[in-house]
Amino acid sequence: MTRPGSGPALFTDLYQLTMMQGYFVSGLHTQDATFDLSFRRAPYRGGYAVWAGLEPALEYLSGLRFGEADLAYLDSLGLFRPDFLAALRGWRFTACVTAFPEGSVVFPHEPLLTVRGPLWEAQLVETALLNVLNFQTLIATKAARCLSAAQAGAHGGEIVEFGARRAQGPDGALGAARAAVIGGATGTSNVEAAARYGLRVTGTHAHAWVESFPDELSAFRAYAALYPDATTLLLDTFDTLRSGLPNALTVARELRAAGHELRGVRLDSGDLAYLSAQVRSALDGAGFPDVRIVASNDLSEFVIQSVIQGGGRVDVYGIGTQLATGGGDGGGALGGVYKLVALGGQDRMKLTGDLAKTSVPGTKRVWRARDGAGRYALDVVTGQDEAAPQPGGRVSDPANPLRSRRIPDGLGWADPRVTVMDAGQRTRPAESLPELQARAHAELAALPDGTRRLLNPHAYHVSLSAALQGRRDALIGALRDRHGL
Amino acid sequence: MTRPGSGPALFTDLYQLTMMQGYFVSGLHTQDATFDLSFRRAPYRGGYAVWAGLEPALEYLSGLRFGEADLAYLDSLGLFRPDFLAALRGWRFTACVTAFPEGSVVFPHEPLLTVRGPLWEAQLVETALLNVLNFQTLIATKAARCLSAAQAGAHGGEIVEFGARRAQGPDGALGAARAAVIGGATGTSNVEAAARYGLRVTGTHAHAWVESFPDELSAFRAYAALYPDATTLLLDTFDTLRSGLPNALTVARELRAAGHELRGVRLDSGDLAYLSAQVRSALDGAGFPDVRIVASNDLSEFVIQSVIQGGGRVDVYGIGTQLATGGGDGGGALGGVYKLVALGGQDRMKLTGDLAKTSVPGTKRVWRARDGAGRYALDVVTGQDEAAPQPGGRVSDPANPLRSRRIPDGLGWADPRVTVMDAGQRTRPAESLPELQARAHAELAALPDGTRRLLNPHAYHVSLSAALQGRRDALIGALRDRHGL
Structure with a gap:
């Protein structure tokens, strides 16, 4: 925050604050409220999302306060009463938060994070929670998709994040670097992100060099002389195969004669499948099978897939715009x-003509099933106090209750x-990014194969228990009766 | 920056720092270098962009320094020499910066911002400059497009930014709010953005209320009692026309009886064209012609256009995801x-097979022409010392030199x-956001009509002078000869 004397609490929509005051004045503010955070479609028209942003969300909740500058600003708006502003001084977040651990694989229509506590507290935090969780989940999912494409080839492949210049603001770049690593990137070009999050920082050189x-x-030799064990040469400033490649081979031989090895070469334009195969062949033929080929230039999971299908031999995909902004069909924002x-122990929901957009009322829990081989099979959302689903029990599709199935x-x-926060206090230490990356890796490996397909994936089943579906139906009926609909 | 003892200098790609050290060791670091910032396609497949982000870019350059924590971190990487790190201590940006004023309307293939100064300084700042200028220009352009769509109806219309929850991180939300106002938004729901940038903050209430x-x-009455002169009621929690509208009319009458007026109603689902026309008719018929209709729910310039074409009567479009992230076809990232x-007084460029991606060498200036009616006619990029283009002179398309034209x-x-920065010092005070919004408004009004079309716009002509085209051709030839291509 760059305003002196401010806290993070004004990072919210105005209506959260006007509603807070309204709850306060109406005496509703301390009512026991439960809010669920969920999404309705997996990003990129894919079959899953990688849940990310929880740690920054918990840091936000832990540090939530109104600074004196914030209170003075709110007072200046002419909307807020002195008793309400006084109540915000010293205000802290005291609610409980339940969530999937960061790095989990998650699906549409299930409660990913639940806030339960005083109504006005739970209301205020909506904007910031959605902001950080929507974005980081979007990016971690993109990284998982790109890595999945990169590893589909016979030769494997890794991904690194190169997108700071195309990210949406400095924080956008930093958050994207963090989330990309959770989803599977092995490094970032962004030095500040690396310093802040302890990431591997990586890079080559630019055409300007x-x-x-x-x-x-001369340019290649000067770079190699300075970084004899960490040189990746960019081949396409003039012509990849006719100029860059032979010059890189010259430098590779000179480095070896001096007791070093060229680390890699980078391709940044042209037909990456053709060029990487040609370069691989030339490097291997000259006795440099360990020189790695880095590719960049508007990569996405689909470009990576096509490079591999076209016989490409890329070792490292440096992904910029698409990984920093979560671009692509069905992307951009989760x-x-x-x-x-x-609220106050009573189920609440918004009605709408579109059942897929109707929320599922009540405090709930999620049950996830593994089959005998350890693969995830389906998720069932139940009421908070329901036991695990039983074989033979019927569960239904939250977007279409006519579609139901029996539990096998x-x-x-x-x-x-x-439970990640109890009475406003964190219940467990922060996890490291390597831990989160490892969790995402293990969870992705447990998905049914078709769920990871990039296009037209198998839809992983998230169902509602019969009891919960019954509560939802009953509430819809009661609301329609009450409002004469 | 949240790392103690850090400055903004590590917000860059690693290769800028490894190249900086390389220039330093090679003695090239103080060579006089010129870098141009430009883009090759207008966002959203449109005909123009609104240039934004300059003020944050200049703040970055003015405050650029390596903190002790940054130097310690760089030292820990094992890539940097002590003499180089010592040279970074106390390092400041001393170059000159020339740019379009913020809020200008700009086009592909012209130098939007030029940095001229010592090579290592100009190299370092690439990542951060692109980050902030790419993003804010993207969003300001989106706002201009949305406003243009909103104002196309007989009843006019304004736009406000509602996207904090879908923006790419907290900074993404703050930067988007700023840029949206430059492009024409009249307010934001983001309280922190409003406090920081002096914007009008706006909002209604949520379904949860x-x-x-x-x-x-009861909910409507409670809100109106608290905000009798600032109430906008959300109509669709249960049913817009059968429940929300009659209840809002009741409250509008009660407010009037108490000496106040309902400010507005908000529609957040359903057929916005149909619903807004119905609601307008009901409000007018009940004697409330001044109650404003706010619409939200996944709006874009194209949705706004279709609402108006469908007979909608929306006064205020609250735009979230698309305005906070610059989403849509050809969007997401500029x-x-x-x-x-x-470099050192010599032209420099990168070759490539695609002329549209080949840079235009040399230090340059931009000449922009107005016709007799004050409308912009074309831009011509010339060498730095060339005079204004003369009638009858021939100019050519930077992406295709076979397409040339005569100056009328x-x-x-x-x-x-x-010149916005001279020897590292700012040459002019920061401009206010109202000034920037006014500039954008005037510049957009000066565009040829077809250039503002949302789809398949007229391509505004940016041309190269014959002399500059000749220098480019000569350099391409020389580089090909030198590299045997």
Whole structure:
């Protein structure tokens, strides 16, 4: 925050504050409220999302306060009463938060994070929670998709995040670097992100470097002399195969003669499948099978897939715009929502003509099943106090209750969500990014294969228990009766 | 920056720092370098962009320094020499910056911002400059497009920014609110953005407010009692026309009886064209012609256009995701680039097979022509010392030199770019956001009509002078000869 004397509490929509005051004046502010955060469609028209942003969300909640500058600003708006502003002084977040652990694989229509506590507290935090969780989940999911594409080839492949210059603001770049690593990136070019989050920082050189020397070979030699064990040469400033490649081979031989090895070469334009195969062949033929080929230039999971299908031999994909902004069809923003589902022990919901957009009322839990091979089979959302689903029990599709199914035998059930904050206090230490990356890796590996398909994936089933579906139907009926609809 | 003892200098790609050290070791670091920032395609497949982000970019350059924590971090990487790190201690940006004033309307292939100064300084700042200028230009352009769509109806219309929850991180939300106002938004729902940038902050209430009361009418009454002169009621929690509208009319009458007026109603789902026309008719018929209709729910310039074409009567469009992230076809990220164009007085460029991606070498200026009616006619990029284009002179398309044209008579020429930083010092005070919004408004009004079309716009002509085209051709030839291509 750059305003002196401010806290993070004004990072919210105005209506959260006007509603807070309204609850305060109406005496509703301390009512026990439950809000669920969920999304309705997986990003990129894919079959899953990688849940990310929880740690920054918990840091926000832990540090939530109104500074004196904030209170003075609110007072200046002419909307807020002195008693309300006085109540905000010293105000802290005291609610409980239950959530999937960061790095989990998650699906549409399930409560990813639940805030339960005084109504005005739970209301205020909507904007900031959605902001950080929507964005980081979007990016972690993109990284997982790109890595999945990169690893589909016979030669494997890794991904690194190169997108700071195309990200949406400085924070956008930093958050994207963090989330990209959770989803599977092995490093970032962003030095501040690396310093802040302890990430591996990586890079090559730019065209400007080559243009700053009398010729390409001089430029390559100067770079290699300075970084003899960490040189990746950019081949396409003038011509990849006719100029960059032979000059890089010259430098590779000179480095080896001096007791070092060229680390890599980078391709940044042209037909990456063709060029990487040609370069691989030339490097191997010259005795440099360990020189790595880095590719960049508007990569996405689909470009990576096509490079591999075209016979490409890329070792490292440096992904910029698409990984920093979560671009692509069905990307750009995750449409996560945060809905009131219970108040004062009573179920709450918003009606709408579109059942897929109707929230699921009540405090709930999520049960996730594994089959005998350890693969995830389906998720069932139940009421908070319901036991694990039983074989033969019927569950229904939250977006279409006419679609129901019976629970098969042989599944093992667990509730993957954990209490991450109790009475406003964090219940567990922050996890490291390597831990989160490892969790995402293990969870992705447990998905049914078709769920990871980039296009037209198998839809992983998230169902509602019969009891919860019944509560929802009853509430819809009661609301329609009460409002004469 | 949240790392103690850090400055903004590590917000860059690693290769800028490794190249900086390389220039330093090679003695090239103080060579006089010129870099141009430009983009190759207008966002959203449109015909123009609104240039934004300059003020934050200048703040970054003015405050650029390496903190002790930054130097310690760089030292820990094992890539940097002590003499280089010592040279970074106390390092400041001392270059000159020329740019279009913020809020200008700009086009592909022209130098939007030029940095001229010591090579290592100009190199370092690439990442951060592109980050802030790419993003804010993207969003300001989106706002201009949305406003243009909103104002196309017989009843006019304004736009406000509602996207904090879907923006890419907290900074993404703050930067988007700022840029949206430059492009024409009249307010934001983001309280922190409003406090920081002096914006009008605006809002209504959420569905949760209605669900927190026994019924919708009680909820509306409670809100109106608290904000009798600033109430906008959300109509669709249960049913817009059958429940929300009659309850809002009841409250509007009660407010009037108490000497106040309901400010507005908000529609957040359903057929916005149909519903807004119905609601307008009902409000007018009940004697409330001044109650404003606010619409939200996944709006974009194209949705706004269709609402108006469908007979909608919306007064205020609250735009979230698309305005906070610059989403849509051809959106998500502006692909701005920053290219070395001169070094030590010599032209520089990168070759490529695609002429549209080949940079234009040399230090340059931009000449913009107005016709007799004050409308912009074309831009011509020339060498730094060339005079204004003369009638009859031939100019050519930067992406295709075979397409050339003659300069017509009757144009008035001016160089719209200004020196915004000289020897690292700012040359002019920061401009206020109202000034920037007014500039954008005036510049957009000066565009040829077809250029503002949302789809398939007229391509505004940016041309190269014959002399500059000749220099580019000569350099391409020389580089090809030198590299045997």
